[in-house]
Amino acid sequence: MKDQIRNFIAEITFNDPDVIKDETKIFDEGIFDSMGLLGLINFLESEFNVVTEDTELQEENFGSVERIAAFVERKTVAA
Amino acid sequence: MNIDKKPFSRDILHLDKIDEVIENICTKLKEDVYKRFRRYGGVIGISGGIDSSVTLAIAAKAFGPEKLLGIMLPETDSSPESEFLARELANKFGVKNIVENISGALDGFGCYTRRDEAVKSVIPEYDPGVNKMKVVIPQEFVNKNMPPVHFVSVIFQDGSEKRARLPMKEYLQIVAASNFKQRSRANMLYYHAEALNYAVIGTPNKHEVQQGFFVKYGDGAADVMPIGNLYKTQVYQIAKYLGVPEAIIKRTPTTDTYTAEQTQEEFFYQMPFETMDLLWYGWENEYAPSEVAPVMKMTEDEVENIYKNFARKQKTTEYLRTPPLHDYYRG
Structure with a gap:
């Protein structure tokens, strides 16, 4: 799952997947803007059937590949 | 320094x-x-x-x-x-x-119709003839060290307001x-x-x-x-x-x-x-x-x-x- 997320982020930010580590802070890098975040929300829904609620739009859930994967896992288990 | x-x-x-x-x-x-x-x-x-x-x-x-x-x-x-x-x-x-x-x-450019079509797809009850709309970033999404996420806000005739987060396609439109x-x-x-x-x-x-x-x-x-x-x-x-x-x-x-x-x-x-x-x-x-x-x-x-x-x-x-x-x- 982490690789799927990493590859998606790499694709929409025109980066090499190798530079996006599990713990890389994707918002701090300045390459992940509003469009990237909206694209990621769409991706999680289409790929993992995970619908993001407004209240879940937190750095804790979206700040890195690691956090996004953990968020998807929590949502999947809860469902 | x-x-x-x-x-x-x-x-x-x-x-x-x-x-x-x-x-x-x-x-x-x-x-x-x-x-x-x-x-x-x-x-x-x-x-x-x-x-x-x-x-x-x-x-x-x-x-x-x-x-x-x-x-x-x-x-x-x-x-x-x-x-x-x-x-x-x-x-x-x-x-x-x-x-x-x-x-x-x-x-002629379809500015209003294209905009209103996108708003209606997120808030179907929006009637551009009588309701007002705007795009906002709610205060609770500010200063989170995250890029801003935009919402569309429709203000109805009775003064009530409905907000919905904009998906990428509708936001861009x-x-x-x-x-x-x-x-x-x-x-x-x-x-x-x-x-x-x-x-x-x-x-x-x-x-x-x-x-x-x-x-x-x-x-x-x-x-x-x-x-x-x-x-x-x-x-x-x-x-x-x-x-x-x-x-x-x-x-x-x-x-x-x-x-x-x-x-x-x-x-x-x-x-x-x-x-x-x-x-x-x-x-x-x-x-x-x-x-x-x-x-x-x-x-x-x-x-x-x-x-x-x-x-x-x-x-x-x-x-x-x-x-x-x-x-x-x-x-």
């Missing part, structure tokens, strides 16, 4: 020699428009807002009012107050002014459709500029330029931008000095883009201008959060987060400020 750097303070942006500042802007403006571009004067789109008003006041001082044309460019969603104040301004400075209503052009407004205005300004052999005098201030709060080839289309390196509080200081009408100075800056009333702070900046000016200055001039925080009565973490947001905004809007790239062949 630069030894010439002044200690950070709340009045660090105050223009102490305001007459010299204005004189220097006027001198450069004349050099650029007359000598560099060989244009006989300037046209300015005037909205009754503080930025276009100060730009007109400076240009009138530089060129003389007889070499300026102020153009009001209202459309269906514009506040009538904008045209009223713009006319008052132009008359005060003795500048010839005309009205060019762009609603017909916008209808609303923005793209609304941008017809600024681009149509730019077209009209260049029509008059070319017909008179004048330059288009742009009105964005420093924040709009640096944070990308403008439409590329819309309000970002101009030959010169005299206040493009001035902070908002400095724009207000010059407004008072040059005698811009009080009603314009006191007016809250709005987007005047969507059908519902909306301040620029609510739509884009997310903090008062006085605060933003100082924090941007601090960030741009590399003042440490530990020096800025006590002056601003904030925590160092808050200042740090805002610095990060500024850096992100400037980086992600570089595309808007970049002119067409053409150096692909170096034969």
Whole structure:
């Protein structure tokens, strides 16, 4: 799952997947803007059937590949 | 640390020699428009807002009012107050002014129908004939060290409001459709500029330029931008000095883009201008959060987060400020 997320982020930010580590802070890098975040929300829904609620739009859930994967896992288990 | 750097303070942006500042802007403006571009004067789109008003006041001082044309460019969603104040301004400075209503052009482009289609797909009960709409960033999404997420807000006839987060497709469609407004205005300004052999005098201030709060080839289309390196509080200081009408100075800056009333702070900046000016200055001039925080009565973490947001905004809007790239062949 982490690789799927990493590859998606790499694709929409025109980066090499190798530079996006599990713990890389994707918002701090300045390459992940509003469009990237909206694209990621769409991706999680289409790929993992995970619908993001407004209240879940937190750095804790979206700040890195690691956090996004953990968020998807929590949502999947809860469902 | 630069030894010439002044200690950070709340009045660090105050223009102490305001007459010299204005004189220097006027001198450069004349050099650029007359000598560099060989244009006989300037046209300015005037909205009754503080930025276009100060730009007109400076240009009138530089060129003389007889070499300026102020153009009001209202459309269906514009506040009538904008045209009223713009006319008052132009008359005060003795500048010839005309009205060019762009609603017909916008209808032709499908500006309103394309925008409303996107809003209705998110809030189906939206009736553009009677309801008002705007795009907002809710306060709870501010300062999270995350890029902003936009919501559409519909205000119904009974005053109730419904908000919904905008998916990417709908967000982009609303923005793209609304941008017809600024681009149509730019077209009209260049029509008059070319017909008179004048330059288009742009009105964005420093924040709009640096944070990308403008439409590329819309309000970002101009030959010169005299206040493009001035902070908002400095724009207000010059407004008072040059005698811009009080009603314009006191007016809250709005987007005047969507059908519902909306301040620029609510739509884009997310903090008062006085605060933003100082924090941007601090960030741009590399003042440490530990020096800025006590002056601003904030925590160092808050200042740090805002610095990060500024850096992100400037980086992600570089595309808007970049002119067409053409150096692909170096034969």
